Amino acid sequence: MELSKISCMTKELAEELKKNGIISVESLAIRSLSELQELFKSGYMLEHGEACNFQRAKKALEEAWRLTGFWIMKASEIEAVRGKRLCFSSGSKAVDDMLGGGIFSREVTEFCGEFGAGKTEFLFTILVEALGQNKDISAVFIDTEETFSDVRVSQIAKARGYEPKEILDRTIYIPANDSDFILELIDRLHITIEAKNVKLIFVDSIIAVLRAEFVGRETLWYRQQLLNRILRRLLNLAKVYNVAVVVSNQVVMNPQAQFVYDPIQQKVPTGGTVLGHNANTRLYLRKPAGGGKKRIVHLFDSNWRAEAECTVVITEKGVEDA
Ligand code: ADP
Ligand code: MG
Numbered sequence: 631m632e633l634s635k636i637s638c639m640t641k642e643l644a645e646e647l648k649k650n651g652i653i654s655v656e657s658l659a660i661r662s663l664s665e666l667q668e669l670f671k672s673g674y675m676l677e678h679g680e681a682c683n684f685q686r687a688k689k690a691l692e693e694a695w696r697l698t699g700f701w702i703m704k705a706s707e708i709e710a711v712r713g714k715r716l717c718f719s720s721g722s723k724a725v726d727d728m729l730g731g732g733i734f735s736r737e738v739t740e741f742c743g744e745f746g747a748g749k750t751e752f753l754f755t756i757l758v759e760a761l762g763q764n765k766d767i768s769a770v771f772i773d774t775e776e777t778f779s780d781v782r783v784s785q786i787a788k789a790r791g792y793e794p795k796e797i798l799d800r801t802i803y804i805p806a807n808d809s810d811f812i813l814e815l816i817d818r819l820h821i822t823i824e825a826k827n828v829k830l831i832f833v834d835s836i837i838a839v840l841r842a843e844f845v846g847r848e849t850l851w852y853r854q855q856l857l858n859r860i861l862r863r864l865l866n867l868a869k870v871y872n873v874a875v876v877v878s879n880q881v882v883m884n885p886q887a888q889f890v891y892d893p894i895q896q897k898v899p900t901g902g903t904v905l906g907h908n909a910n911t912r913l914y915l916r917k918p919a920g921g922g923k924k925r926i927v928h929l930f931d932s933n934w935r936a937e938a939e940c941t942v943v944i945t946e947k948g949v950e951d952a
Pocket of ligand 1: 745
């Protein structure tokens with residue numbers, strides 16, 4: 631939506647906003663009031679008297695929230711104002727049913743589990759199915775572990791009857807192994823989302839960079855704060871642009887649960903409460919005893935679905951029903 635859709639917008643304010651990468655109603659709506667205030671305080675935004683001051687910017691922000699459906703309204707109007715949520719297949723019907731249809735837009739879906747549990751396989755399969763079924767959309771794949779494989783994505787696409795090149799052409803691949811870079815990147819991601827009609831953002835994995843950079847207890851608060859900022863921004867993008875955010879997450883041994891016979895308590899997802907509060911749907915993957923290609927998928931946290939479990943297999947098609 632053009633910034634001119636906002637009734638209190640002036641030429642001066644629009645120009646100042648554009649200097650800060652705020653190019654549309656949506657890209658304004660993802661900002662918080664304090665972020666906007668920061669722009670004025672830090673001197674990024676010049677005061678042009680009445681035409682461009684903080685009061686006017688604040689009013690414009692509220693209108694942007696209203697226009698994108700993040701303002702006070704009747705609960706019965708939510709879908710009409712925000713538009714229909716999109717739903718993408720996970721590659722497995724059992725998992726889709728467990729999730730009430732599949733992976734939804736405007737949500738953060740998290741796959742966690744230990745090494746080899748199938749997190750990346752799930753991300754690749756969702757990517758292939760989403761782009762294979764919807765020819766007009768693109769996806770962003772942020773790779774923090776250097777585990778993205780165009781070869782594997784092609785293989786899954788081919789096995790599922792899609793043209794591999796067609797899928798890779800619409801996958802915007804971003805290697806990211808530095809937390810400052812990730813923050814910068816996420817700050818500008820809305821430009822790519824608008825230009826390429828991005829409807830899915832993958833992050834594999836959300837915590838790898840932070841865990842490598844910030845070692846030890848004393849840096850934990852900073853790491854958690856950074857993670858919170860990254861997730862908040864991703865969630866805002868998801869909400870305003872109707873995008874599905876899918877992240878993978880590692881697990882760590884929980885020394886307090888050494889004698890508890892519950893795999894989720896023994897090895898807990900990293901990111902603690904920050905991830906817990908920001909992810910809408912959380913799935914825990916594990917290998918059953920004996921290993922092989924089977925994986926147990928446990929939906930352990932959802933804001934609208936009951937806890938449940940099902941089994942999938944990893945094959946040349948990526949993740950599919952057992
Ligand atoms: P992680 O949770 O660490 O991201 P992955 O998603 O990479 O785990 O899953 C790795 C698993 O996927 C391995 O067990 C591997 O055997 C399986 N896998 C990878 N490629 C194929 C393939 N082409 N055919 C069958 N299984 C595969
Ligand atoms: Mg992986």
